[in-house]
Amino acid sequence: xxxxxxxxxxxxxxxxxxxxAFFAWKERKALVYVCTLAGIAVFFAFILGxxxxxxxPPLRTMGETRLxxxxxxxxxxxxVYSRWRYKWILSFSTLLSLVFICVNLFKPGIHSKSLMPALxxxxxxxxxxxxxxxxxxxxxxxxxxxxxxxxxxxTEKEINLTDNLVYVGLxxxxxxxxxxxxxxxxxxxxxxxxxxxxxxxxxTWLCYLVYLHLRKAKPGEWKFACIILLVSFVCLQxxxxxxxxxxxxxxxxxxxx
Amino acid sequence: MWTKPWxxxxxxxxGGGLLLVGLLLQVTLGPIDWSLPAWPVNxxxxxxxxxxxxxxxxxxxxxxxxxxxxxxxxxxxxxVYAAGLTVLMGLLPQVRMGGVPWLSQMLQFWPFVLxxxxxxxxxxxxxxxxxxxxxxxxxxxxxxxLGVVVAIVAATLGSADMQTLQLTAFTGEAEWRAVDETGRMxxxxxxxxxxxxxxxxxxxxxxxxxxxxVTVYTKDGKNVSGIVEVNKPLKxxxxxxxxxxxxxxxxxxxxxxxxxxxxxxxxxxxxxxIFMMLAGALCLMFFMAPKPVKS
Numbered sequence: 110x111x112x113x114x115x116x117x118x119x120x121x122x123x124x125x126x127x128x129x130a131f132f133a134w135k136e137r138k139a140l141v142y143v144c145t146l147a148g149i150a151v152f153f154a155f156i157l158g159x160x161x162x163x164x165x166p167p168l169r170t171m172g173e174t175r176l177x178x179x180x181x182x183x184x185x186x187x188x189v190y191s192r193w194r195y196k197w198i199l200s201f202s203t204l205l206s207l208v209f210i211c212v213n214l215f216k217p218g219i220h221s222k223s224l225m226p227a228l229x230x231x232x233x234x235x236x237x238x239x240x241x242x243x244x245x246x247x248x249x250x251x252x253x254x255x256x257x258x259x260x261x262x263x264t265e266k267e268i269n270l271t272d273n274l275v276y277v278g279l280x281x282x283x284x285x286x287x288x289x290x291x292x293x294x295x296x297x298x299x300x301x302x303x304x305x306x307x308x309x310x311x312x313t314w315l316c317y318l319v320y321l322h323l324r325k326a327k328p329g330e331w332k333f334a335c336i337i338l339l340v341s342f343v344c345l346q347x348x349x350x351x352x353x354x355x356x357x358x359x360x361x362x363x364x365x366x
Numbered sequence: 367m368w369t370k371p372w373x374x375x376x377x378x379x380x381g382g383g384l385l386l387v388g389l390l391l392q393v394t395l396g397p398i399d400w401s402l403p404a405w406p407v408n409x410x411x412x413x414x415x416x417x418x419x420x421x422x423x424x425x426x427x428x429x430x431x432x433x434x435x436x437x438x439x440x441x442x443x444x445x446v447y448a449a450g451l452t453v454l455m456g457l458l459p460q461v462r463m464g465g466v467p468w469l470s471q472m473l474q475f476w477p478f479v480l481x482x483x484x485x486x487x488x489x490x491x492x493x494x495x496x497x498x499x500x501x502x503x504x505x506x507x508x509x510x511x512l513g514v515v516v517a518i519v520a521a522t523l524g525s526a527d528m529q530t531l532q533l534t535a536f537t538g539e540a541e542w543r544a545v546d547e548t549g550r551m552x553x554x555x556x557x558x559x560x561x562x563x564x565x566x567x568x569x570x571x572x573x574x575x576x577x578x579x580v581t582v583y584t585k586d587g588k589n590v591s592g593i594v595e596v597n598k599p600l601k602x603x604x605x606x607x608x609x610x611x612x613x614x615x616x617x618x619x620x621x622x623x624x625x626x627x628x629x630x631x632x633x634x635x636x637x638x639x640i641f642m643m644l645a646g647a648l649c650l651m652f653f654m655a656p657k658p659v660k661s
Contacts, residue, residue, distance in 0.1 A: 192658045223568040226575055226596035269659040276655035283647035287640050296597050298530065298608050298628035300636060301521065303473065308456040315449035322445060325438035326374060344453065357459040 110158025112217055118155035119179075119210045122148040123203065126183050130199035133190065145187045145199060152180050165224040168237040171350060172217050175209045177238060181245035182206040189249065193270050201252060202245075232292030236285060243281030244345065247317070250274035251342040254335035263331050272324060275338070279317045286310050305358035309348035316341035372434045377443030384484055385447070388477030397474035404526040405631075412523055419490045426495075436492045444488060447481045482518070490515045506649030509642045517639025524632025531627040532610065535560040540583055544627060554627050556602055557583040561591075565618035578609060578623040594625065605629050 125148030132140040156176060159167040167173040186202030189195060253271040257263040289310070290300040301307060320337045323330065352358045367375060403411055422432040434440055455472040459465055472478050493511035496504040531544035531554055540559040546552050558580050565576040577595035582602045584590075592600045600607045606628045613620035630636075 223570060223572045223574065226573060229575070230597040266659045269656055273655050273658060277651050280647040280651040283643060283650070287644055287647075290640060294633075295599065296608075298599070298606060298626055298630075299528075300640075303455070303460065305456060305460075308452060308460075312449055312452040312456055315445055315452060319442060319445045319449060322438040322441040326442055327439070344449075347456070352456075355457070357457055 110155065110162045112159075114158075115155060115217075116214060118151055119214070122152040122155075123207055123210065124148075125151060126199070126203040126206065129183075129187075130203050133196050133199045136196075141190065141199065142187070145183060145190075149180070149183055149187070152183075156180060165229075166234045166237075168234060169224060169228060172213050174237060174241060174349075175213050177241040178245060179206040179209040179213070181242045182209075182248070185242070185245040185249055189270065189274070192273075193266070195270070198249070202249070205248065227296050230292055230296060232288055232295070236288040236292055239281050239288060240285035243278050243285055244349065246274050246278035246281065247342060247345060250278060251338055254338040258332065258335050258339075268331055271335075271338070275317060275320055279314075279321065282314060282317065286314060304364065305352055305355070306348065306364035309344060309352055313341060313344040313348050316344050370430060371439075372430070373439040374442050376434070377440050378446075381443045381447045381481065381484070384480050385477045388475070388480040391476040391480075392468060395476075397468075397471055398476060398479055400474070401526050403523060408523040408526060412519070415487075415519070419487060419494065422487070423491060423494050432491070435488045436495045440488055441492075444481065444485050448485050451475075451478045451481060486515050486519055503653075506646060506653045509649060510646035513639050513642025513646050515639070517636050517643060520632045520635035520639060524630065524636070527631050529554075529627075529629045533558055533625045533627055534622050535578075535580070535625065536622045537561070537563070540581075554605060554629075555585045556605055556627075558607065558625060559583070560623050563612060563618075563620050563623045565612070565620070567617070573617075576609065576612060578625070580607075580623075582607065594623075604631075 125144045129141050129143075129145035129148065132138075132144060156167060159173075159176075167176060182202040182205050183199070186199045189198045250271050253267060253274065257267055257271075289307075293302070294300040316337065320334055320341060323334050323337060327333070347355070352364075367379075422429075422435070426433040426436070451472065454469055455478070458469050458472075460472060461470050464470065468475050489511045493508050493515065496507045497512070529546070531546055531552055533541055533544035533554070535541045535558040537560050540557040542553055542557040544552050544554050559582075560578055560580055562579040563576070564579070566574040568574050575595065577593050577598075579593055580591070580600070582590045582592070582600065584603050586603075588603070590600070590602050594600045594607050594609045596609050599609075608626040608628065609623070610626040611624035613622060
């Protein structure tokens with residue numbers, strides 16, 4: 110499998126996801142699941158193919174992390190759909206996934222086979238995959254926050270969904286961070302060095318903790334909580350890719366990719 | 367303001383006060399020297415911290431502020447300050463010397479450390495509060511709040527006891543000497559003899575794998591043979607031996623191998639904290655998230 114065949118797998122997956130999203134509006138539940146899951150299977154087949162042909166997990170380059178992000182968006186979408194029955198969620202996850210697929214089609218990045226020794230660890234895959242799943246969930250929570258802020262009102266169901274996305278997203282964010290710490294101990298002898306990526310990971314984690322505690326302390330202040338979610342998501346983006354453009358992180362981070 | 371029940375406003379003010387105190391300490395005492403709390407000073411600090419937390423808990427009915435600190439309303443301002451300072455730390459280059467005064471050495475900056483300490487104290491108080499009115503359903507809360515305290519307090523107080531040395535071993539010679547971070551010669555009490563260095567390359571000559579076949583001798587007469595490679599350290603007599611470098615010019619023909627030796631006596635507690643947090647994160651997902659509402 111090579112990057113050249115990505116366009117065909119992506120096309121197949123997106124068409125299936127779009128069909129799933131369409132059936133969600135038409136309230137044909139069985140077809141929603143069949144189409145969406147088939148799309149997820151097609152997309153995962155490509156990831157597996159890349160994994161085998163690269164002889165390493167496709168998780169090293171920015172393009173490869175985007176690949177997982179496009180994969181996890183519909184996964185998160187179908188989970189939310191199955192619990193809250195939002196008709197629009199699959200349209201949203203498909204669209205956002207398509208954006209990341211397009212970025213990868215037009216700017217695939219470097220996809221060489223080499224994987225430096227530090228990355229050859231059983232922690233590598235769980236560390237990145239868990240983070241990408243968390244980013245997908247927290248991205249969905251951000252969209253909910255923007256939606257409620259624009260509408261200037263919120264329903265109990267919407268807030269409940271947002272809370273759930275953040276709780277599960279934060280749990281995965283914590284896994285990603287701590288897997289990274291455990292891995293760093295095995296690779297470098299220290300679990301936390303305040304490398305710029307780690308500093309931003311900590312800042313992001315703290316921001317989402319602000320949200321959780323604020324929701325407990327002042328359940329009525331949903332607008333303030335939504336704004337916290339926007340700030341948190343900005344931190345998350347800086348942590349993921351924005352850091353490459355920050356002068357403070359140049360040449361200092363072990364997380365350069 | 368300051369009428370009971372307190373909420374977030376009071377917390378923001380108290381946090382602001384803490385920042386001021388921190389600035390005063392920074393001006394009078396200078397940046398924090400993290401090599402000072404080495405054993406047994408860190409033990410004394412730990413006992414002091416535990417006593418303070420215990421006393422605050424015991425006085426919670428008498429001193430309203432202590433009662434208030436256990437609630438989520440107190441956590442919000444504290445987390446906002448901690449997040450804000452951490453963002454600043456991420457925005458400004460962190461350098462050993464120079465940079466932006468104070469903020470470029472954030473870890474030695476009193477206000478940063480005081481805010482994080484405050485966070486540990488309120489998290490510990492909240493954990494203690496839930497622990498002492500024990501019920502099975504309190505476990506998720508306790509794991510999250512106690513886990514983060516155990517991990518961060520052990521990591522911070524233990525940092526001065528952590529030893530990181532570099533040892534360069536040549537083929538066929540047992541090397542007993544290493545250098546510490548300041549370049550001083552240290553004898554770690556173990557010797558490493560490099561038996562063979564191996565290296566594989568990718569077609570583009572970037573390193574694929576490098577490893578050292580070594581024998582480690584200890585002062586108490588043990589000798590341990592094993593392979594040290596990146597991500598696979600070797601553990602001998604409390605030291606963890608990491609593959610660090612080699613003669614880059616000669617690649618697979620390198621006649622020496624550089625090892626990093628790390629001893630971290632507090633690591634067990636950091637791991638306990640981390641595993642509590644991991645279990646706590648699982649609970650966050652399965653037990654703490656609000657039940658879904660369907661229309």
